[in-house]
Amino acid sequence: MRRLEIIVSRLAWFVPTIVGLLIIIFTISHIIPTDPVRVLAGDNATQEQLDALRKEYGYDKPLPIQFINYLKDVATGNLGISIFTKRPISETMWHRLPATLELTFAAVFLSVLFGIPLGVLSALKRNSLFDHVLRVITVSGLAVASFWLAMELQFLFSMNLAVAPLNGRISGFGPDPITGFFVIDSLLIWDMESLRSALSHMILPAITLALPAAATIVRFTRAGVLEVINSNFVLYERAMGIPWPLIVWKYVLRNALISTVTQIGLIFGVFLSGAVVVETVFDWPGIGAYAVNSILQSDYKAIMGFTIWTGAIFLIVNLITDIAHTLIDPRSSQ
């Protein structure tokens, strides 16, 4: 039962990792050169007002106690109130999360849809013109700054050709939220106008996010397929006279994709960090754009809240990929 063991040990490690993450975040938020109470109170506050505020927010207690209180707050889902919007940070996060997830899933879909077949093809046609051209494209895809690519896509497709909307998530207010995912919601109420608008708004940001991820997937799939093709069991199957397409489809792909699947967890991290800048450029109302706004307004609590959320999402996704990996790869259960 090695498979179960892996899953259990991963789950057991989840909580200490989150606590460790919180220690780092707490440390960061307490080395701020500026006094958060002073920021909160404004420039004209008297010493009494400052002391009162410090007491109210618990800043007068020793650091370990503050940390315990912080842990309690986070455990109950209370990330504090944003200094600027005066609304609970958790509430804003929940409200904005569907937008980020919808965009991320679209990018995952695009990068897998193009990445895997292109990777397989370039491995099968190794050293052909196609392989070389694809290599140039993938190396470029990994070298381009996402915020710049976003701006250039806007410049070309929105400003000059006018074939895609410049920014935002939908024209008008969008369908009434059921799931918060505009594409699913507009399908549920069969509103084709909203669906078309949601998809057209999504295409440019999704491409921007998907490009580096697709490049990574192409490279890993290519390397995986090459490794399997050169292995002894494929040689044996060829010697047995099994048709080549059948070998590729039945034996090569399955073995090669294992390494690709483990990459998806890591790629998700690429998406989360990409979302920060891509959402900003495209005015996409997700948690990434919220984080950047908080940065511009020095809203520390909101930035810390975003960091916790991202860390948690990333950990959960990697947990799922690890579990999926033990399920797909029979070797890991021996």
Place this chain on the structure above:
Amino acid sequence: MKTGWRQALSKFVRDRAALIGSVIILGLILCAIFAPYLAPFPDDVYEFHTSNRLRAPDGVHYFGTDRMGSDVLSRILFGARITIMIAVIAISITVAIGVPIGLIAGYYGKWPSDALMRVSDIFLAIPQVVLAIAIAQTLGPSIENVILALSATYWPFWARLVYAETRSVKNEIFIESAIALGAPPWRVMLLHVLPNIASAIIVRTSIGMGNTILTAAILGFLGLGAPPPAPEWGRMIAESREFLPEAWWYATAPGLAIFLVVMGFNLLGDGLRDILDPRIRRAASREE
């Protein structure tokens, strides 16, 4: 050993990717060193000519002018200095922290290795960009803080890489015999383990430089980098946003500069990987 290096050198020259990459990087270094002589308007980094603002590229301003009327090409050439400085210092610090930790954890195993794995797990739980943003924002916008944020968030990758490499070398017979001959641990690590994992570190350094430049550009784009009027590439792109689509050259030039430089480091890294160590990719995925 000598013929090995000579062989590697001739392979290097034949490998087009590595060659193109090193030419690009050499160009970057030359631009940074000779920026005051290469730039057509070297004073434009800090001087403004508002009457001349947002000029399209022509025979005088090859890449046009920006919102302050400064020559974009001159600013990009001086920006190369900031880019190199951030990347070189940040990567040096990262290597200086990550390599010893990875070596020690990999060599001793047991609790040092557990401690390293658990701590780096925590750091790797957040995408590097996000943590770097949080740190840079807390400390305030400056080049020093960008370097600090980048190195504080990047060392775990290095520790993990060196750890994995050390583990795979440690059980080789030549290491065992060195230990059996009574060599002290530091001697085994520095003279026997380190030279054998050096190629993996060199390859990662090149790709890491590219990564660091991209992350630094993101920080600059978000306004967390060097404060204006420093000609930081990421910040230049951020400033150009409001002038699209009219001033297309303003965003295009610094973006191409970032692209070219990162491409150079990635190509060099790819090429070096093929030449020095074909098994690195597999070693890296064996980390778990």
